[in-house]
Amino acid sequence: MRAGRVSRVEAATEKAGAVMPSLFILILQICIILATARIVGILFKKIRQPQVVGEMVAGIMLGPSLLGWVAPQLSNALFPPSSLGYLNALSQVGLVLFMFLVGLSLNPKELREHGHAAVLISHVSIVAPFCLGTLIALYMYPRLSDDSVTFTGFALFMGAAMSITAFPVLARILSERNLLRSRMGTLSMACAAVDDVTGWCILAYIVLRIRATHSSSPVWVTVGGALVYAFVMVFAVKPLLRRFETSFRKSGRLTDNAIALMMLLMLGSALITESLEIHLLFGAFLMGAVMPKSADFVDDIMQKFESVTVVVLLPLFFAFSGLRTSIGVVKGQGMWVYALIVIVAAICGKLGGSMLAARLAHMPWRDAASLGILMNTRGLMELVILNIGLEIGVISPAVFSIMVMMALITTFMTTPLLVWIYPDSGADPEPSGIGAKDAVEPFRA
């Protein structure tokens, strides 16, 4: 039965391939990915998980961990290695857009409004998991890495990957739990924003170091170029971008020409950071971060890009990540011990660190614990970072798969733990008053 289905798919793809070698298979792949992502996402919503967690799991299901394991021939017919370049290209376009939206959602004003507590909690929630990440690198480097990567590169990457918080997923969870405008909600969003910016800066440094060893241009050119570019963006481009907001105020919406120009700027920024040998995602993120931050303006851009990015393009990225994730690589007692160490370190560092810092900032235990749980959400941003790590060769396929498992578990545990600690959060919480009116409804990731 299964063999029959496989041969029919193979025959269909071969027949179509004779006419259009790649387009047929690409569109077939997109259909399968979107359908699987939607179905699994809806099922996850039924168990009170954010849809994005289900979509991430759907991606893994389509890869060698499930489909490739249960039906290797079907998997090979649907996702032949030669066709994955197209899927990757599309998913990268989606990620560029997504990172622009993540940058756009960041609002440094929210952090400033929370004063000392936000500074302490956000810094501890970066440093504590970072420290544990580098500590476990001491154990994992001789066992799961190789001599093409330096210990410093490996350890810094592990630290950065441990310290990230999935800003968009966190926003979604807070929104679903009616906590987005509570003090804890705005505080955790502000801390997550700091975590992400810091994590991305560390990652940019790692990518730069690794690419510099394989590059013909001297490292100081890349470092200097990156610093100059960031400086230009913040002090020269940012003031100019206010014209978008002026135009928005005049006509009450962003015109098509304004949107096109914004896209061109975002793509141009991505190309510049790519040519500086950092990564195109940093450019897109930076362009989003320096955009004007008034709530209605951000909301308008979100509405225009959200659906196509989150509903269509991100599942392609999840599927591409899933095709690279092989839980089968994590075999044997030793590998599962590494996986357990990574998961425990990730939870202790992020959840424990944030909770302790929040407690020291005089937050009640319940709020401190909730904040720790929220900051422990890694989700999608972790996947983005891990894919970059695998791409530049700083982590091996086994470390990638272990870290993907960690990302899924830490994201999956957030809602049940939050419901357990904050059972009444379904009701309208007391608004913080601080930043509440400026809070932007997060996008659906």
Next chain:
Amino acid sequence: MAEKRAAVIQKNFVLAYILLVGLPLLGVFTILDAGRGLVPPPAVSGEWDLTVDAGAANTCFGPLTAVTRQILTISQSGTAVSINFDRPQRFTLAGTLEGNRLTGVASFKAPAGTCPEGAAMRWTVAVVGEPRQRAIEGQFFLDGCQSCAPVAFRASRRPLRKRGQ
């Protein structure tokens, strides 16, 4: 009174910051320094040009020696290595790195009558050279099988693609 309270809060904040941020940061630098002496396994992942000794192309080793020249793909996660052959059919050999020595057992059985029952087919490889000019030299052999001589092979690494591109 309010000024006094603000000063206490400020002092507590500084103390907490030193304890929870400063000390772990110091720990990170200590760890980075301590890890510099660690020796990881040699990198062997990527594409390799394989040459199997043509004179030894016998039937004892099945598909392993059936094609004398081909491109291998090796994927690696630390000490765990899998070697993927494309010809004459797709198959994978799993192996383990210990220092510069890569060893493994293949799941093929020698053709009937050539070797004692249950003779295991093994392979051993020495990894030589610097990461960018790495080569491997090794042999396939059958445990306790006099009629099948070991077959030597060597492979050189194809130029690495630029990382991250």
